[in-house]
Amino acid sequence: MKRITMFILMMLVLVTGVSALPAVLDKVTFDGNTLQEDSVNRLNVERGEEYTLQIVFTSLANLNDVEVEAFISGYEYSGHNKISDVIGPFDAGLNVTYSKKLKLTIPDDADQDSYKLRLFISDRNNDPLVANFNLEIALPRHDVDIEDIIINPNKVVEAGSAIVVTVRVENNGIKDEDDVRVKVTIPELGLSNVEYIDEIESEDEESTEEIFVRIPRCTEPGVYDVDVEVAYSNKHETVTAKETIQVLEDESCDADVEQKTVVMIGVQSQSGTPGSQLIYPITFTNKGNNAKMFTLSADALDWAEISVSPTNTLVVSGKDTQTVYLTLKINEDAEAGTKLLNAKISSEEKAQQVTFTADIIKTDSSAKGWLEFAVIALVIIVIILGLVVVFKSREEKDYY
Numbered sequence: 194m195k196r197i198t199m200f201i202l203m204m205l206v207l208v209t210g211v212s213a214l215p216a217v218l219d220k221v222t223f224d225g226n227t228l229q230e231d232s233v234n235r236l237n238v239e240r241g242e243e244y245t246l247q248i249v250f251t252s253l254a255n256l257n258d259v260e261v262e263a264f265i266s267g268y269e270y271s272g273h274n275k276i277s278d279v280i281g282p283f284d285a286g287l288n289v290t291y292s293k294k295l296k297l298t299i300p301d302d303a304d305q306d307s308y309k310l311r312l313f314i315s316d317r318n319n320d321p322l323v324a325n326f327n328l329e330i331a332l333p334r335h336d337v338d339i340e341d342i343i344i345n346p347n348k349v350v351e352a353g354s355a356i357v358v359t360v361r362v363e364n365n366g367i368k369d370e371d372d373v374r375v376k377v378t379i380p381e382l383g384l385s386n387v388e389y390i391d392e393i394e395s396e397d398e399e400s401t402e403e404i405f406v407r408i409p410r411c412t413e414p415g416v417y418d419v420d421v422e423v424a425y426s427n428k429h430e431t432v433t434a435k436e437t438i439q440v441l442e443d444e445s446c447d448a449d450v451e452q453k454t455v456v457m458i459g460v461q462s463q464s465g466t467p468g469s470q471l472i473y474p475i476t477f478t479n480k481g482n483n484a485k486m487f488t489l490s491a492d493a494l495d496w497a498e499i500s501v502s503p504t505n506t507l508v509v510s511g512k513d514t515q516t517v518y519l520t521l522k523i524n525e526d527a528e529a530g531t532k533l534l535n536a537k538i539s540s541e542e543k544a545q546q547v548t549f550t551a552d553i554i555k556t557d558s559s560a561k562g563w564l565e566f567a568v569i570a571l572v573i574i575v576i577i578l579g580l581v582v583v584f585k586s587r588e589e590k591d592y593y
Contacts, residue, residue: 214319215253219290221312221326222247228310228326239333240299241365246278249292250314250322252285258317259285261293265308265328274300301365305332332395335426336366337373339434340398342421348436352443353410360421361400364393374424375401379438381417382409393425410483410541411446415439454479454509456487456538462550467527473519473549475538479509489517491536496528497521497551521551529555 221228224244238244246263264277278295285291297310308328315321341361350356358377364370370393378385388401406419419436459474479485489505500520509515519536534549 214322216322217251220249230324240303241301243298246295251290255287256285256316258282262313263295265310267308301338303330332367334367337425338363342436349439351441352408352412355405355407358404363398369394370425376422377404378420379417410443412440414442464552465523467523468525471521476516477509478514482511484510488539497523527553529553
């Protein structure tokens with residue numbers, strides 16, 4: 194068969210004067226499917242996928258600088274992103290069969306339509322061996338892509354400020370996508386925020402609302418990854434993309450490091466009787482330049498009621514001092530002894546544990562009884578003396 198083919202090629206050269214490449218195309222498979230040249234049976238492929246094209250051919254002569262190229266023509270943006278692949282150059286020997294694999298990626302924005310897959314096997318001097326195959330590019334049912342990530346202000350932010358992220362999402366599938374979830378994360382800082390796109394119609398694009406992510410104050414300057422994850426098809430499918438931001442130093446942090454907030458506990462231990470109140474003052478002095486928020490919380494007690502005034506959440510301005518009062522009202526039936534109260538003071542930077550002590554003292558009942566008896570006796574004596582004085586004054590009047 195090869196001799197017959199070689200004879201035909203030689204006759205063509207003699208008759209037409211055209212030097213055709215002395216080679217025979219034995220087999221072409223696309224994604225494992227055998228293709229027939231110019232067949233009416235079209236192979237259906239999905240865009241957004243990479244496919245393997247395997248070419249098997251036999252050289253009918255010793256050839257130098259052979260190249261095998263395949264491309265799909267008709268793609269609108271071929272000038273910028275051609276759907277093609279090429280292997281070579283390589284030398285081919287007489288009556289040797291070669292198998293070459295090429296990779297073709299169908300772009301996401303390729304139109305759903307019929308295309309031609311064109312195959313060229315060529316060397317330096319002869320006319321190429323050309324074959325054409327029909328392809329039908331179809332849309333997948335679900336296929337969403339992240340088209341663009343816009344970060345303001347211009348991917349550079351000072352620590353303590355926020356970045357604003359807008360994500361543009363493209364639906365390349367047949368099905369409309371509802372409730373598309375877009376999550377923006379800065380993993381190294383443990384920060385994230387989520388926004389939803391209500392609907393993206395097939396072969397359409399939509400953008401999220403602005404997604405705010407605030408960078409903590411005093412964050413270490415440097416470059417941080419910003420990860421974007423889009424979940425669609427009822428969150429069964431996801432697609433991800435990555436950007437970076439540069440975080441600049443917060444100049445006010447250096448002063449705050451040297452001039453920390455001072456928390457002063459006025460009294461940590463007090464004594465009282467059942468029914469009395471114990472008051473513990475706590476003073477906050479902010480020596481920094483920026484306002485700071487503090488929260489005072491305490492565990493519930495079964496021997497006293499707890500209250501904090503004026504508030505348990507305090508905002509202290511820079512260079513300012515404020516005081517809160519932790520009050521314990523001891524229950525009437527509280528048992529005597531030393532009681533502990535654990536409280537926590539929290540700020541943006543840290544939290545600290547503080548323990549307060551209350552010594553509950555009960556009055557001796559016998560002493561209390563004698564005291565009451567003495568008071569009553571004293572009152573009686575005063576009344577008697579008063580009566581004596583009254584009667585004596587009457588007797589003197591009667592005398593005169």
